[in-house]
Amino acid sequence: MTNIADAFILKSDARATPVWLSRLKSARPGRLSAWLVPALILAAWQATASLGWLSVNVLPSPAGVVRAFWKLTLSGELAANIGVSFVRAALGFAIGGGIGFALGLANGLSRISETLTDSTLQMVRNIPHLALIPLVILWFGIDEGAKLFLVALGVFFPVYLNTLHGVRNVDPQLIEMGSSYGMTRGDLFRRVILPGALPSIFVGLRFALGVMWLTLIVAETIAAQSGLGYMAMQAREFMQTDIVVLAIIIYALLGKAADAAARLLERRFLQWNPAYQAQGARP
Amino acid sequence: MNAVQPHAAKAAIPDFSGLFREPSRGVPIHAHKLGRRFGALQVLHALDLHVPAGQFLAIVGRSGCGKSTLLRILAGLDHPTSGDYRLGEEAAAHGPRAEARIMFQEPRLLPWASVLANVEVGLSGVTSTADSRRRALETLAAVGLEDRAAHWPSVLSGGQKQRVALARALVSRPRFLALDEPLGALDALTRIEMQGLIEKVWQESGFTAVLVTHDVSEALALADRVVMIEDGRIALDMAVPLPRPRRRGSVDLALLEERILAQLLQRDKVQPEYVI
Numbered sequence: 001m002t003n004i005a006d007a008f009i010l011k012s013d014a015r016a017t018p019v020w021l022s023r024l025k026s027a028r029p030g031r032l033s034a035w036l037v038p039a040l041i042l043a044a045w046q047a048t049a050s051l052g053w054l055s056v057n058v059l060p061s062p063a064g065v066v067r068a069f070w071k072l073t074l075s076g077e078l079a080a081n082i083g084v085s086f087v088r089a090a091l092g093f094a095i096g097g098g099i100g101f102a103l104g105l106a107n108g109l110s111r112i113s114e115t116l117t118d119s120t121l122q123m124v125r126n127i128p129h130l131a132l133i134p135l136v137i138l139w140f141g142i143d144e145g146a147k148l149f150l151v152a153l154g155v156f157f158p159v160y161l162n163t164l165h166g167v168r169n170v171d172p173q174l175i176e177m178g179s180s181y182g183m184t185r186g187d188l189f190r191r192v193i194l195p196g197a198l199p200s201i202f203v204g205l206r207f208a209l210g211v212m213w214l215t216l217i218v219a220e221t222i223a224a225q226s227g228l229g230y231m232a233m234q235a236r237e238f239m240q241t242d243i244v245v246l247a248i249i250i251y252a253l254l255g256k257a258a259d260a261a262a263r264l265l266e267r268r269f270l271q272w273n274p275a276y277q278a279q280g281a282r283p
Numbered sequence: 284m285n286a287v288q289p290h291a292a293k294a295a296i297p298d299f300s301g302l303f304r305e306p307s308r309g310v311p312i313h314a315h316k317l318g319r320r321f322g323a324l325q326v327l328h329a330l331d332l333h334v335p336a337g338q339f340l341a342i343v344g345r346s347g348c349g350k351s352t353l354l355r356i357l358a359g360l361d362h363p364t365s366g367d368y369r370l371g372e373e374a375a376a377h378g379p380r381a382e383a384r385i386m387f388q389e390p391r392l393l394p395w396a397s398v399l400a401n402v403e404v405g406l407s408g409v410t411s412t413a414d415s416r417r418r419a420l421e422t423l424a425a426v427g428l429e430d431r432a433a434h435w436p437s438v439l440s441g442g443q444k445q446r447v448a449l450a451r452a453l454v455s456r457p458r459f460l461a462l463d464e465p466l467g468a469l470d471a472l473t474r475i476e477m478q479g480l481i482e483k484v485w486q487e488s489g490f491t492a493v494l495v496t497h498d499v500s501e502a503l504a505l506a507d508r509v510v511m512i513e514d515g516r517i518a519l520d521m522a523v524p525l526p527r528p529r530r531r532g533s534v535d536l537a538l539l540e541e542r543i544l545a546q547l548l549q550r551d552k553v554q555p556e557y558v559i
Binding site: 173174176177178180181182183191192195196198270271272273274 | 358359360380381384385387389391393394395396404405435436437451
């Protein structure tokens with residue numbers, strides 16, 4: 001009898017989760033835990049560089065990158081180059097995104113406009129826009145026009161396609177409701193079609209921001225006389241790996257900042273969407 | 284009024300028009316030889332229907348009999364391919380009219396607008412003003428949802444959403460309300476509550492109401508008159524001369540329901556009987 005009882009106790013003990021494991025499971029990761037791995041990598045990187053295992057010609061130490069950052073900030077070179085790149089990105093994005101948005105709306109709302117332009121656009125879409133670089137250099141030289149053209153072209157398609165998709169997929173029942181409740185075409189667009197297409201438009205926007213930086217980096221490293229990409233290429237000529245790495249990090253930060261801004265806008269404009277709602281959210 | 288159609292003579296019943304309430308602010312509806320064809324398919328066949336002002340008419344029938352098409356024509360969402368109809372005195376053109384409102388089977392609320400703004404949609408052409416907000420709030424209060432005015436539709440239950448849709452339909456004080464199976468997707472209890480609410484607002488506002496439903500007991504609980512449509516024609520036109528509020532499950536209702544169901548199920552009689 002006692003043996004059987006013991007067996008039961010043992011069994012139930014074995015089933016119980018050890019204290020340390022249940023603590024580990026129930027522990028919620030703090031906000032800082034996400035930075036743990038990057039911090040470790042950074043420490044390891046600095047250590048290998050300080051011990052001389054890592055040649056400066058291959059990769060500079062993190063401290064070296066910080067020094068480069070400080071030096072270029074003081075000389076004003078960094079701010080100027082970031083400014084130039086930022087203006088190129090913003091202008092190209094505004095031009096390409098604006099045209100893409102307008103054409104997406106037009107083709108989503110009008111059959112005639114769609115028949116006229118959509119198949120042409122779909123053909124152009126299948127050309128990788130960076131393949132046009134030789135041609136673009138022939139057309140624009142290495143002026144600002146070349147960079148703006150490439151960025152605008154790269155940004156155009158994600159914005160166009162997602163705007164068109166969004167307008168097409170607005171619930172037809174809502175449109176019928178709106179028109180049966182006496183909304184004019186303008187009302188219908190403003191109050192039903194545009195808000196209904198907005199989630200999809202935001203997808204296009206975020207995608208376009210990624211394409212924007214990618215295009216700009218490529219365009220600036222190939223043909224430019226200023227900007228972050230130019231700064232990195234100049235540094236390569238003189239084996240200044242610290243400046244090259246600095247430029248890469250700044251590209252990453254700018255890309256992250258653009259994405260964060262887009263997410264902020266998303267949360268602001270899509271509050272109604274349960275996917276973006278905190279519990280008990282109100283308008 | 285002559286509620287009994289010639290081809291429905293077998294279902295002849297006395298004229299109960301005297302029992303209908305006094306003339307109200309509802310509009311009368313006259314449909315004359317109304318036909319609707321989709322390609323080769325004739326959905327409505329020269330249908331004549333007269334709905335006196337302020338009447339609550341229920342249209343029943345099997346799925347695909349043309350009852351929703353008829354309602355959509357009356358509400359201005361569709362147009363007849365032959366015949367004509369009048370809403371009040373004016374010949375009705377296809378298109379939305381401020382005096383006619385429709386409540387759909389789905390709530391069809393704008394998910395990106397607050398409950399209050401959704402009700403304001405019913406005040407067509409009016410941009411949000413203090414006055415429109417006040418009227419929308421009053422109507423929300425009438426359906427018991429004034430405390431949800433600032434919420435998003437996505438946090439409401441199905442019955443609450445349909446109540447917001449009812450408020451949106453009522454806020455412009457329509458003279459004709461078309462109800463396209465608005466309670467079809469609700470659970471049984473919410474349905475009964477909503478039926479009570481619709482009856483209450485109809486009695487208070489006196490609009491002409493046309494309800495399309497496949498639920499015969501719902502039609503009998505609410506309507507002054509039940510019309511049954513079969514193959515795009517009126518197969519039965521019957522007054523429901525019972526006092527309100529009607530008691531659910533009363534013998535009178537059951538007898539009427541049996542009559543309508545008998546007619547609805549007539550076709551099934553040719554099926555072989557099963558012997559157990």
